[in-house]
Amino acid sequence: MRGLFGAAVLLAMASLGASSARSQSQAQEKVKGAVEPNALPSSSGFAARLYKPATPDPTIPSKQDVSPHLVAPAGPQQDEVNRRDFEGNAGINAGKMLLRSLPSGAQIFINDLFVGQTPLLLSIAPGKYKIEMRGPRQELGHSVEIVVPKETHTTLLNLSQRYPASFAMH
Secondary structure (H helix, E strand, O other): OHHHHHHHHHHHHHHHHHHHHHHHHHHHHHHHHOOOOOEEEOOOOOEEEOOOOOOOOOOOOOHHHOOOOOOOOOOOOHHHHHHHHHHHOOOOOOEEEEEEEEOOOOEEEEOOEEEEEOOEEEEEOOEEEEEEEEOOOOEEEEEEEEEOOOOEEEEEEEOEEOOOOOOOOO
16 A cells, blocks of 8 residues: 555656746746846846836835834824813713923823823813822822813812932931
8 A cells, every 4th residue: 555655656746847847948048038127138048137126115114113123103192082082971060170280291180091291181070089280200289170061170280200310328
């Protein structure tokens, strides 16, 4: 039984080799007969292609700009999604909340959801909200605010440093 199987495998390999040799010789004949517009004929029968550098398209970002290790975010930023969610649920009696901090540029979290940076004006449903702001140098500020229907509530938080900026040695 082994002998019959081995003979079948050898016969299949021989037929594949013969067909690939025929296709290679046919391809060589085609190359000899026809010269491509950007090719030079050579003595070996194969056409040598002329090097023609591709001009980059400025509208398409190059592969060098994209890192294979960093994943580009798909869709809007998380703060935009959270802000739209608050504004979408505001309703007809929505109040407005103006959020500011000292120093400016702090990250704002409303009910533990990131909504943007100060200063920020946000339409929001009336109610009680937990506000947290985090400054660029680890400053923190907390507050609980109540938003009244159809009014603008202004919140200004003086952010306190989590760690001292300097210390004195005694």
